[in-house]
Amino acid sequence: MRDFKKLEVWKKAHNLNLFVYKNLLHKFPKSENYDLLSQTKRAAYSIPLNIVEGSGRFTEKDFAHFLDIALGSAHELEYCCLLCKDLDYIDEELYKITNQLINEVKAMLIGLLKTIRK
Numbered sequence: 793m794r795d796f797k798k799l800e801v802w803k804k805a806h807n808l809n810l811f812v813y814k815n816l817l818h819k820f821p822k823s824e825n826y827d828l829l830s831q832t833k834r835a836a837y838s839i840p841l842n843i844v845e846g847s848g849r850f851t852e853k854d855f856a857h858f859l860d861i862a863l864g865s866a867h868e869l870e871y872c873c874l875l876c877k878d879l880d881y882i883d884e885e886l887y888k889i890t891n892q893l894i895n896e897v898k899a900m901l902i903g904l905l906k907t908i909r910k
Contacts, residue, residue: 794855796847801900805840805862808869808893812836816873816890819881828879832872838865839897856908863901870894 796802812832820829839862846858870891877887 793850794847796844799843799847801897801904802840802843802847804893804900805843805866805897808897809836809840811890811893812869815886816876816882819886820876821881824881828872828875828881832869832876835865835869835872838862839869852908856905859901859905859908863898863905866894866898866901870898 813836817829817833820832842858842862842865846855846862849855849858873882873887873890873894876882877884882890
């Protein structure tokens with residue numbers, strides 16, 4: 793079992809989640825409250841939540857499984873943000889910043905997965 797708070801990837805994912813909550817979600821129109829906004833929110837918090845859940849498991853295989861799920865959620869969030877930009881809910885600059893943060897988390901997850909699976 794690991795202390796998730798000591799994992800750099802969790803810290804980065806947590807900060808990404810905070811960024812999404814503080815900078816993106818309020819830009820959605822009310823008509824998206826139960827659709828794209830909800831999906832974006834769930835994808836954002838699913839990343840750190842799955843890292844936390846996996847870190848509480850006893851085997852490397854189980855940990856890797858939850859990191860895979862976190863990576864899938866990062867890809868989902870990436871698309872949600874692209875769609876938000878294309879629907880003009882967020883501007884190009886906010887999209888670029890958010891996408892950069894997502895890519896950093898994805899790279900860290902992939903790196904950790906490669907290390908675990910060696």
